[in-house]
Amino acid sequence: MAKKVILTGDRPTGKLHLGHYVGSLRNRVRLQNSGEYDVYVFIADLQALTDNARNPEKIKNSLKEVALDYLAAGLDPKKTTIFVQSQIPELTELTIHYMNLVTVARLKRNPTIKTEINLRGFGEAVPIGFLNYPVSQAADITAFKAHYVPVGEDQLPLIEQCREIVHSFNSLYGEVLRMPEIMLEENDACKRLPGTDGKAKMSKSLGNCIYLSDDSETVRKKIMGMYTDPNHIRIEDPGCVEDNAVFTYLDAFCKEEHFKKYLSEYKNLDELKDHYRRGGLGDVKVKKFLYQVIEELLQPMREKRAYYEEHLDQVYEMLEEGSKKARVEARDTLDKVRKAIGINYFDKM
Ligand code: ATP
Ligand code: MG
16 A cells, blocks of 8 residues: 655754654654654745745755754655755746635635734735745645654645645546645644744744754753743742743653652652642753753764764765755646646547
8 A cells, every 4th residue: 555645844044943853753753663664854945935045055055954953863865865955946837827716815824824924014015925825835745645744733724725836726627636734733832832932832043942953951951941830940949840840841751760860759740740830840951851861862873964064065965966866756746737727638538
């Protein structure tokens, strides 16, 4: 039986951070290694240009950084097709066809887009390309006939938009496109990891990130400076673990084996939380533990990254190969779409 298809990507607007890792990247590596899926992962440079058109250098540079982050985090080009969005022109034509099925009003109502327009201060001066990126994202997902899209919770409205497009297209022109499903992490902390400032989402645009490529000292400083419970002033004060980013990170990253290794006076996270709630447990101790947990994750990534930084030719070769392979699949979908619409005038009878 044919394998189920997984597709997901990232905007090259900077390096990848812990939010990307728990929200999506870690899962991709797992799915890739299970051998049960065809996995496509892409760098969404066209989407990144929709709000960075005046700064293409940033996108070009971040493309390299994201590719390095992928390899460092364990994506393997032998198992996963890693490609670059702009190198697949078929995606752009698919976008054009889907644009006719979506209204401007609908795009403006999309809660993720609304938040992002506000964050960027676009107002009515929002570039058409930016407003349209959910449509282009639908082209990415459908071109590869994805069954599942593993992403963070912020992407829910975008996947919903894609599903609406698939529904409209198939109703109009026949069952051509596959209906995708979102694949969310079960762990709430992973669906939307907060920033080090305690804000709702770790995000490049908010500058509250721990990057996968941060060096050890930078990670230490960021963690030691993290937001916790503002009412937990003295060690003996009872503390709150909800809305406390340090504990949310532990929810996302720590396993029982970490306690054995670094903090053996507690059996597990529940015990640590109970002590914090009762009072008598200081922030510094919890932060030091978190630092060790995160370091255990990031140190091997730094080593892999350093290797590929020295072998950039291999990185670009991988992207080129992946893009060639991905293009064949996108071409197949575009041919079917053209035929369904009836603009395949010159096909041989
Ligand atoms: P930008 O600010 O440029 O939009 P971003 O940090 O939001 O960048 P994206 O490239 O938009 O990153 O997101 C890539 C993937 O990572 C998406 O699947 C998204 O849901 C997921 N993701 C991003 N931030 C988080 C987070 N804090 N927690 C969980 N998942 C996240
Ligand atoms: Mg984003």
